[in-house]
Amino acid sequence: DAKTTQPPSMDCAEGRAANLPCNHSTISGNEYVYWYRQIHSQGPQYIIHGLKNNETNEMASLIITEDRKSSTLILPHATLRDTAVYYCIVRVVFGNEKLTFGTGTRLTIIP
């Protein structure tokens, strides 16, 4: 059963902010929201995670709505190297739950 819904593809102009949405309307109180990305023919790369507060690191910002039913990953100044498939995943951290990847959003950065 898919726990998250993402648009299959998005384009963003180079230098602009890329905003990637994710719906997770059935998220449980103890599930975190994770984002990974996979550049073509490479292994997935961890980006960021959060529970209910907004989070920011050197790669991106994660905005989680107050009801936690959706979130947005923001890449503030997209570059061509950000072209990748972005996966939004919800997962309980403690309890050995699997990291289950869906089909993600294919983000293309346009020069």
Next chain:
Amino acid sequence: ETGVTQTPRHLVMGMTNKKSLKCEQHLGHNAMYWYKQSAKKPLELMFVYNFKEQTENNSVPSRFSPECPNSSHLFLHLHTLQPEDSALYLCASSLGQSTYEQYFGPGTRLTVT
């Protein structure tokens, strides 16, 4: 460079061959994973090892045989594979099985002829 290396990066094998994929992590992690990524399909978890013990086998056919001799090394032994087993095989590690981040290797692109 994630600290997780995989060899070989590319492998072509016949259906009667026996080969092994190797994964090594230099991160001091205790959990290691094998994933399979077929064309146009999501990543599928195959096996999980935590402190060298297998904790998950996701209904993987016996022609795939994992081995974890220590916390830094993970192998996937392959024999009598089918063409539909052609895929990108990814290894990952994490500090523990319940921790936040998994670090992935670059993968082995396997083609079964």
